[in-house]
Amino acid sequence: MKNGFITNLKEIVVETPADKIIKQIRGLISSGQLKAGDRLPSERMMSERFGVGRTYVRDAIRKLEFYGILKTLPQSGTVVSGLGITALEGLITDVLQLNEKDFNSLVETRVLLETNSAYIAATRRSEEALISIRKALNAYEMAVLDGKQSVEEDLMFHLKIVEATNNSVLLSLMMIVTPDILSFFTQNKVCSGNRPLSALKEHHEILSHIENGDADKAKESMRNHLDDILNFKITNSSSQ
Amino acid sequence: MKNGFITNLKEIVVETPADKIIKQIRGLISSGQLKAGDRLPSERMMSERFGVGRTYVRDAIRKLEFYGILKTLPQSGTVVSGLGITALEGLITDVLQLNEKDFNSLVETRVLLETNSAYIAATRRSEEALISIRKALNAYEMAVLDGKQSVEEDLMFHLKIVEATNNSVLLSLMMIVTPDILSFFTQNKVCSGNRPLSALKEHHEILSHIENGDADKAKESMRNHLDDILNFKITNSSSQ
DNA sequence: TTTCATAAATTGGTCGACCAGTTATTGGAT
DNA sequence: ATCCAATAACTGGTCGACCAATTTATGAAA
Structure with a gap:
């Protein structure tokens, strides 16, 4: 079919800042620096640490929250709610690219x-x-x-x-x-x-x-x- | 079990502004004012119309986007991507309350x-x-x-x-x-x-x-x- | 030293303003 | 009248500032 090869090309998605942050957080979790029940660093701290706006950090948290990895406690903090996340390393990415x-x-x-x-x-x-x-x-x-x-x-x-x-x-x-x-x-x-x-x-x-x-x-x-x-x-x- | 009844109580979730907006948008779609492929009103317009901040409107759009109802075109607009949404009236609600x-x-x-x-x-x-x-x-x-x-x-x-x-x-x-x-x-x-x-x-x-x-x-x-x-x-x- | 009310610092929630693209408008050249 | 470039208006993207609630620090009273 015409343009068939394009299918193989458009996967080069520009990695959105939110996704980068998700990787970072995932890294923290799977490296053991963040265990289940732990509180995440504050949004402000992360946004400064990652060098992006707080909006991106919030977006990333929202997504991870949707997948049940994190849980946000209003005016208090965000905690790791998932309990066996370590094993899921590498799979989160696939879910994020549900588009394809x-x-x-x-x-x-x-x-x-x-x-x-x-x-x-x-x-x-x-x-x-x-x-x-x-x-x-x-x-x-x-x-x-x-x-x-x-x-x-x-x-x-x-x-x-x-x-x-x-x-x-x-x-x-x-x-x-x-x-x-x-x-x-x-x-x-x-x-x-x-x-x-x-x-x-x-x-x-x-x-x-x-x-x-x-x-x-x-x-x-x-x-x-x-x-x-x-x-x-x-x-x-x-x-x- | 102790505290068992609490499970039945905490479903009284305060309807977040974002959910209210989602209902509004759903209403627009199911009432035929928004058909598949149509562009939604701009975020600004909606935020003003609904009397809330643009953040909530964006959150609502994000959620509907996740469920495949909407599609956001950067710097251009947001369109209705689903094509037979009209028939789905009433079901979206269930999906949103996947919590239960x-x-x-x-x-x-x-x-x-x-x-x-x-x-x-x-x-x-x-x-x-x-x-x-x-x-x-x-x-x-x-x-x-x-x-x-x-x-x-x-x-x-x-x-x-x-x-x-x-x-x-x-x-x-x-x-x-x-x-x-x-x-x-x-x-x-x-x-x-x-x-x-x-x-x-x-x-x-x-x-x-x-x-x-x-x-x-x-x-x-x-x-x-x-x-x-x-x-x-x-x-x-x-x-x- | 312990206790507890008060204050200070920190948190996520919310908002309006600015940014860089996209789209619509305009107005002059043909 | 038509075409097309310049421009104005508008879009979603991004950010920093403010808000109310929570948590922690403080210090005087017991």
């Missing part, structure tokens, strides 16, 4: 999350959750029969199934993955042609398996449903 | 991610990845035989397996879930007694299945290995 999610990984992960969600949803279904799924399916059916764009409604059906697992973490992970999925779909217009009609049929099949509490069949039908996407991926990506 | 990850969901999700990772790792194994896993297993073995705390080394082994899937997204999700897992383990000292010895044996078993490329057995042995945790969860959580 390649599409294959994305789709594979989605399939993984969704097939298992269908399974769990079938075993754990509540009337409330079922109603929610049915509602989403109706909206999708309307859109398809009207010939309108139905990507959003499609996705909503899938999300409702994940929601039916009653597993908040699973739903959160799915939410993290979703924007990129959406982006790809609309860009590539996968849902053109008469695909929506067969997809609609498959949706009904999945729902009925969940309603019947047949976890294995629910999982299997979800996998079949998503296999179309997998196939699409394989036929279109020549790399790797 | 209940432990059951956490463990269930971990089991899901890891069993499937073991499966994929067995089908996709590379010599490089195997070496990495073996190295981690050795470190764990050392620690166990020395009778030292081995939580970190234990987790490292598991992470290396996820890494062996060569799926960056999967690894990222695992990294998001990991800090809480770690925190729980050290707090509750699950790995006391002679558990590490049997765990070590199970680790070897998992590795050998991956080495043999037997995906089903790898998955099954991983599930058995993690079932201990699941059981622990069930016997110790009376709530819900």
Whole structure:
């Protein structure tokens, strides 16, 4: 494909000051100078020590806080909350560069999350959750029969199934993955042609398996449903 | 347990200004005033409109950026990157309150991610990845035989397996879930007694299945290995 | 010497101002 | 009227200063 090599080039990301500070802090932690429960030097001290503004230091702390490494106590200090951070040395970097999610990984992960969600949803279904799924399916059916764009409604059906697992973490992970999925779909217009009609049929099949509490069949039908996407991926990506 | 009720109380988090702004922005998006690709009002404008400092606006944007909803173009503006966000109305809130990850969901999700990772790792194994896993297993073995705390080394082994899937997204999700897992383990000292010895044996078993490329057995042995945790969860959580 | 109220120093939280790029406007040359 | 360079306006990036809460130091009373 044209410009294919560019993919290999744009990784030369200019290391933002915040990332440099993160490395520094990580270094302090993994070198044992900072153990779990220890208080970090004050933001001011670090900003002076590192020769950058305090904003950068705060940004770095925010990120590490998000990943659960640090914990900020207002007007008091910042402490190391992670407890086994040492072993994670080197992995933090990868997480920071989450940007480069390649599409294959994305789709594979989605399939993984969704097939298992269908399974769990079938075993754990509540009337409330079922109603929610049915509602989403109706909206999708309307859109398809009207010939309108139905990507959003499609996705909503899938999300409702994940929601039916009653597993908040699973739903959160799915939410993290979703924007990129959406982006790809609309860009590539996968849902053109008469695909929506067969997809609609498959949706009904999945729902009925969940309603019947047949976890294995629910999982299997979800996998079949998503296999179309997998196939699409394989036929279109020549790399790797 | 003592102070048990406190857990139910401290959820009354004071809604930080940044979260209020996030709700506002979400409102703008879901009400259609902001569509995918649109530019957001400038930070200054929003800070004035919302009556708070620009810092809060920036914080809100950062968070939404992390979740993939927004994309910031330096010196130019911030745009809505998600494309079907409208349908996600109401779900974003859940993601933002990821704090309340209940432990059951956490463990269930971990089991899901890891069993499937073991499966994929067995089908996709590379010599490089195997070496990495073996190295981690050795470190764990050392620690166990020395009778030292081995939580970190234990987790490292598991992470290396996820890494062996060569799926960056999967690894990222695992990294998001990991800090809480770690925190729980050290707090509750699950790995006391002679558990590490049997765990070590199970680790070897998992590795050998991956080495043999037997995906089903790898998955099954991983599930058995993690079932201990699941059981622990069930016997110790009376709530819900 | 010990105790405890008070004060001083330090902390993270918040803000407005300035900086260097980007984008829109303008106005003269064609 | 059209085009395009110069410029003005605006953007997110960065910084240092101030704020309120916390922590530590102080010193007089017991």
